[in-house]
Amino acid sequence: MTPHDVLWTRVQNSLDRQGMMRHLGVRLLRVEPGLVELALPYSDKVTQQQDGFHGGAMGALADIAGGYAGLTMAADGMEVTTVEYKVNFLAAFRDGELRAIGRVVKAGRRIIVTTAELVHVDAQGTQNPCAVMQQTLMPVPKTY
Numbered sequence: 001m002t003p004h005d006v007l008w009t010r011v012q013n014s015l016d017r018q019g020m021m022r023h024l025g026v027r028l029l030r031v032e033p034g035l036v037e038l039a040l041p042y043s044d045k046v047t048q049q050q051d052g053f054h055g056g057a058m059g060a061l062a063d064i065a066g067g068y069a070g071l072t073m074a075a076d077g078m079e080v081t082t083v084e085y086k087v088n089f090l091a092a093f094r095d096g097e098l099r100a101i102g103r104v105v106k107a108g109r110r111i112i113v114t115t116a117e118l119v120h121v122d123a124q125g126t127q128n129p130c131a132v133m134q135q136t137l138m139p140v141p142k143t144y
Helices: 003-016 019-024 055-071
Strands: 027-032 035-041 078-089 097-107 112-121 127-141
Touching: 003 027, 003 055, 019 055, 035 055, 055 078, 055 097, 055 112, 055 127
Parallel strands: none
Antiparallel strands: 027 035, 035 097, 078 127, 097 112, 112 127
């Protein structure tokens, strides 16, 4: 197994355990050391009252992308948990899908700081920024 395969498997196995992400249909698109990209398709599971992507779904996607980017930098036998995050919503969209790219800014032994950029991708493939996030994670022992 290549180092890339090991990272992909680590992230995918953890993502598979998240009931909310399974329910929303989140897919893993890319894994690199310090970077994870996820996709969230538009559906009635992720909308607010005006039929746009709900801010809670956008925040959750950003949290997971940043968290898994952090996980790629955590020691074997460790997971990460979110201590805090802040999201700025830039625009509202419907249809298509959201993509979140999480990146590690700094990985320490006690905290990991990440960012995530969310873009909307429409049916023609046009991408537009819709949110940015900054996050603090804490490595914790894996308990499963």
